[in-house]
Amino acid sequence: MKHPLKQHIEEIIKLTDEEFEFILSHFETIYKRKHQYLLQKGEIADKEYWIVKGCLKSYFFEESGKEHILQFGMENWWITDYESFVKQSKSKINIDCIEDCELLYITFENREKLTKEMHKMERFWAKKSKFGRIALQNRILSLLKNSSKERYDLLLEQYPKLFQRVPKKLIASYLGVSRETLSRLNS
Amino acid sequence: MKHPLKQHIEEIIKLTDEEFEFILSHFETIYKRKHQYLLQKGEIADKEYWIVKGCLKSYFFEESGKEHILQFGMENWWITDYESFVKQSKSKINIDCIEDCELLYITFENREKLTKEMHKMERFWAKKSKFGRIALQNRILSLLKNSSKERYDLLLEQYPKLFQRVPKKLIASYLGVSRETLSRLNS
DNA sequence: TTCAGAGTGTGATATTTAGCACAAATTTTT
DNA sequence: AAAAATTTGTGCTAAATATCACACTCTGAA
Numbered sequence: 001m002k003h004p005l006k007q008h009i010e011e012i013i014k015l016t017d018e019e020f021e022f023i024l025s026h027f028e029t030i031y032k033r034k035h036q037y038l039l040q041k042g043e044i045a046d047k048e049y050w051i052v053k054g055c056l057k058s059y060f061f062e063e064s065g066k067e068h069i070l071q072f073g074m075e076n077w078w079i080t081d082y083e084s085f086v087k088q089s090k091s092k093i094n095i096d097c098i099e100d101c102e103l104l105y106i107t108f109e110n111r112e113k114l115t116k117e118m119h120k121m122e123r124f125w126a127k128k129s130k131f132g133r134i135a136l137q138n139r140i141l142s143l144l145k146n147s148s149k150e151r152y153d154l155l156l157e158q159y160p161k162l163f164q165r166v167p168k169k170l171i172a173s174y175l176g177v178s179r180e181t182l183s184r185l186n187s
Numbered sequence: 188m189k190h191p192l193k194q195h196i197e198e199i200i201k202l203t204d205e206e207f208e209f210i211l212s213h214f215e216t217i218y219k220r221k222h223q224y225l226l227q228k229g230e231i232a233d234k235e236y237w238i239v240k241g242c243l244k245s246y247f248f249e250e251s252g253k254e255h256i257l258q259f260g261m262e263n264w265w266i267t268d269y270e271s272f273v274k275q276s277k278s279k280i281n282i283d284c285i286e287d288c289e290l291l292y293i294t295f296e297n298r299e300k301l302t303k304e305m306h307k308m309e310r311f312w313a314k315k316s317k318f319g320r321i322a323l324q325n326r327i328l329s330l331l332k333n334s335s336k337e338r339y340d341l342l343l344e345q346y347p348k349l350f351q352r353v354p355k356k357l358i359a360s361y362l363g364v365s366r367e368t369l370s371r372l373n374s
Numbered sequence: 375t376t377c378a379g380a381g382t383g384t385g386a387t388a389t390t391t392a393g394c395a396c397a398a399a400t401t402t403t404t
Numbered sequence: 405a406a407a408a409a410t411t412t413g414t415g416c417t418a419a420a421t422a423t424c425a426c427a428c429t430c431t432g433a434a
Contacts, residue, residue: 383426
């Protein structure tokens with residue numbers, strides 16, 4: 001059976017088994033339990049995580065104490081504070097497990113090393129970065145263009161599983177509406 | 188005097204004069220007048236533009252006919268429909284000149300070619316892509332966290348020149364509020 | 375099983391914002 | 405210089421959303 005990470009990378013770039021083993025040697029596995037965190041505000045994100053199993057949120061608090069979800073993470077997604085990781089600067093956000101999680105991570109140093117050692121991975125991450133940017137652009141488009149109700153429907157359509165796994169108030173926070181308003185959107 | 192594009196690229200990667208000349212040979216200059224367009228919805232963005240002089244907007248229309256500004260472009264910025272350019276797919280957006288413009292552009296093919304021929308430029312664009320993604324992430328953060336008034340103040344602080352160059356209704360559209368609401372934010 | 379905490383739905387009200395109308399100011403075109 | 409078009413501010417009203425309050429459900433721990 002093919003390793004899920006190999007499968008994931010091969011959606012973009014074909015790999016020999018040896019190449020994949022080499023890549024994998026730059027990663028470590030880690031297990032985290034529900035409510036544990038991967039990153040806290042003020043820390044420097046020195047790892048990028050690939051989610052084998054589980055569900056996570058990246059979020060931050062407004063001065064008022066209101067929580068805003070920036071991103072959810074589920075199986076086969078990457079998660080980190082991208083800004084902190086790239087710039088090696090202090091993070092503005094937190095990342096927590098919503099469920100028990102199995103994660104593969106690569107450190108900043110290992111990723112730099114791997115990028116230099118293996119041009120295929122430089123291309124892989126370049127492409128990932130491009131697609132990530134496109135996804136963010138479309139989220140902005142949606143925030144500008146669509147009503148709350150429309151954003152709710154689009155999210156439900158795109159990630160139906162998310163609604164079974166995470167509390168609605170987190171969905172509300174991701175969409176940028178209050179939980180009460182979200183609760184009333186269906187009626 | 189150093190070419191402004193050389194100066195721009197050297198903020199990320201140092202270049203010899205020969206290297207820069209080689210890079211520049213992949214670009215063409217084009218002049219456009221106010222109200223002319225660079226890209227229309229449905230076309231494929233086959234060029235990426237670097238703005239030597241002038242001001243532009245990338246935007247799209249809601250079904251209702253409401254205009255939403257995705258991005259402004261001014262001197263030393265790049266502009267294109269990133270999604271369409273990267274995927275070579277049909278664009279959802281339009282790009283118009285708000286002022287008379289002088290632009291340098293590189294075609295998709297030339298950029299691919301240059302990326303392969305010159306590893307420094309692969310790194311340059313990878314870095315650009317990363318920073319672009321971070322900027323978009325921060326815009327989402329701001330859309331979730333800040334009130335209209337706060338977003339207005341932040342934009343004014345970051346790009347004061349923009350407010351002298353483009354009509355307020357376009358600023359409103361960029362911030363995601365109606366022009367009437369924007370007009371009332373200061374009082 | 376029981377109990378505490380988290381999650382959820384809904385009424386009432388306050389706040390924010392949009393949308394329309396119109397007049398004044400400014401810019402562009404002829 | 406005059407005319408036309410665009411931009412801007414502001415009063416008014418309607419719609420969307422936030423906020424507070426409270427009851428009910430569900431889940432996990434003791």
